[in-house]
Amino acid sequence: MPGKLVLLRHGQSQWNLENRFTGWVDVDLTDQGRAEARAAGRLLAEEGIRFDIVFTSMLQRAIKTMWLALEELEQPWVDVVRHWRLNERHYGGLQGLDKAETAAKHGEEQVHIWRRSYDIPPPEMAADDPGHPRNDVRYRHLDARVLPGTESLALTLERVLPYWHDAIAPRLKAGETVLVTAHGNSLRALVKYLDGIADDVITGVNIPTGIPQLYTLDGELNVIESRYLGDADAAEAAAKAVADQAKSKLGNL
Template sequence: MPGQLVLLRHGQSQWNLENRFTGWVDVDLTEQGRAEARAAGKLLAEEGLQFDVAFTSLLQRAIKTLWLALEELQQPWVDVERHWRLNERHYGALQGLDKAETSAKHGEEQVHIWRRSYDIPPPPMADDDPEHPRFDSRYAKLDARVLPATESLALTLERVLPFWHDAIAPRLKAGETVLVTAHGNSLRALVKYLDGIAEDVITGVNIPTGIPQLYRLDDQLNVIESRYLGDADAAKAAAQAVADQAKGKA
């Protein structure tokens, strides 16, 4: 039988708190975010999960969430692989901007298209922008042509899927229990793929911070069951808080 899969979005980051587009900017967790990570670890412990391997991105908010969850779970020895393909969606020229102010300037409808449409990316970051990932040492060994200047969710899925097929899926098929700690959109891309969610439906799906989602899969890694751990109403409220961010409500 294949192992179990858990998806965990990082806890609240400083720019989540400030309601800013974050993308590939390496923003740290807030104190609330660290508490969310520890709470996630407690939920995983209550479920009795024993992990064989964990995967995360190259961004510290996801890495630290993983550390804190594994520490709370008392499994700090679990093998961890970090990879850029699990990074958050690149928000292009929007990165660093306040979501509500951007909505006021460009219109809520336009920002909703940039933020939530499946295949329309935001305006790209300039190639000579010092924040472009090609100037970041952690991506120095990569071909600059694979590094995004902006991404839609569709492009994020194209980036994430090779890592799923090459690194994550084989471990699940080998019967291992896998934890993936990443970001709202890299996980949303995986959820779309796993659950077969239509393009016009995934735009309304929100991934709450710090609440583990457990998947039970068959031999072909088709989904048998998925659920958020802990209180279902709390997960629903947390997902709604994510949805409200672009409107300046959270």
């Protein structure tokens, strides 16, 4: 039998709190975000889960969430692999902008399309922008052509899926229990694939911060069951809070 899979969205970040488009900008967790990460670790401990390997992104909010969760689990020794393909969706020229101010400038309908449509990306970031990934030292060994200047959720899925097939799926098929600590959109892309969610449905799916989602899979890695750990009503309320904030403040991704 394959191992089990846990998906964990990072805790609240500083730019989540400030209602800014974050994307690949490497912002830290807030105090609340750190508390959410530790709470996730306690939920995993209550479930009795022991991990064989952790996959995370190259961004500190996901990495620190992983550290804090593993500390609560008393499993700091677990092997960790960081990879850029698990980074958050790149928000292009919107990165760093206040979401409400952006809506006032471009109109709420246009910003909603950029944020929540499946295959329409925001305006692209210029290649010579200091914030472009090709100008970030951590990606210096990559071909600049693979580094995005903007992404839709569809493009994020195209980026994440090869890593799932090449790195994560083989460990699950070998019977290992795997934790993936990443971001709202890189995880939404993976959930879309795992659960076979339609393009027009995934746009309404919201993943709460700091609540582990446990997948039980068959030998072909088809989903047998998935559930959020802890109180189901609390997880539903946390996901609804993300959706409600998206309606009132254009989201908190």
